[in-house]
Amino acid sequence: MRKNRRYSLALACGGVALLALGALSLASPALALENPLDRGPLADFLNVFREQAIPRQVVVWNHPEFKKGTVVVSTKERRLYYVLGDEEAIEYGVGVGREGFTWSGAKTVSRKREWPDWTPPPQMLKRRPDLPRHMEGGIENPLGARAIYLGSSNYRIHGSNEPDTIGAAVSSGCIRMTNRDVVDLYGRVKVGTRVVVLK
Numbered sequence: 001m002r003k004n005r006r007y008s009l010a011l012a013c014g015g016v017a018l019l020a021l022g023a024l025s026l027a028s029p030a031l032a033l034e035n036p037l038d039r040g041p042l043a044d045f046l047n048v049f050r051e052q053a054i055p056r057q058v059v060v061w062n063h064p065e066f067k068k069g070t071v072v073v074s075t076k077e078r079r080l081y082y083v084l085g086d087e088e089a090i091e092y093g094v095g096v097g098r099e100g101f102t103w104s105g106a107k108t109v110s111r112k113r114e115w116p117d118w119t120p121p122p123q124m125l126k127r128r129p130d131l132p133r134h135m136e137g138g139i140e141n142p143l144g145a146r147a148i149y150l151g152s153s154n155y156r157i158h159g160s161n162e163p164d165t166i167g168a169a170v171s172s173g174c175i176r177m178t179n180r181d182v183v184d185l186y187g188r189v190k191v192g193t194r195v196v197v198l199k
Contacts, residue, residue, distance in 0.1 A: 054166055059088070061088050069083060071193060075197065080177070096170075106195065108151055109148055109189055144176075148186060154174075157182065158177070
């Protein structure tokens with residue numbers, strides 16, 4: 001019964017998405033050139049129905065040294081915690097830096113972007129000359145639906161178009177989340193939020 005309901009809901013929502021897509025393409029030739037499924041509110045809406053690699057959950061938090069509103073990343077556990085206070089935190093699954101690219105320390109959120117563009121840093125291009133020099137934001141972009149920038153570093157907490165990498169050590173030091181989870185975290189953190197990465 002539950003599967004049937006979910007299937008019906010997905011069909012209904014898919015119908016809504018197709019109607020919205022049709023309306024956008026009729027509204028303006030300029031809008032018709034852009035695929036609204038690639039980025040923006042409709043892409044955000046569809047993310048809700050994608051499966052999570054590691055379901056987020058509220059957990060008991062017994063670390064009073066990390067105050068309410070702090071983001072704590074455990075590289076070893078491959079989990080990110082957003083501290084709620086009252087001995088609770090939201091736990092998310094994350095992908096972390098592969099061997100040789102792990103790091104630890106405290107950073108501050110310096111800016112936030114929805115459906116960010118991506119410009120690989122020079123050191124990454126040196127390792128991977130096949131990468132594009134610049135990529136517009138969108139569902140195919142490696143930064144996914146949201147990016148949370150950490151200080152003046154090249155590190156970010158960001159979404160991913162490869163949800164199967166969540167829970168693995170695969171990145172060049174950035175913290176990867178599913179698009180669904182990074183949208184949730186993005187709505188909670190502010191510029192100035194403290195982020196602590198633990199090995």
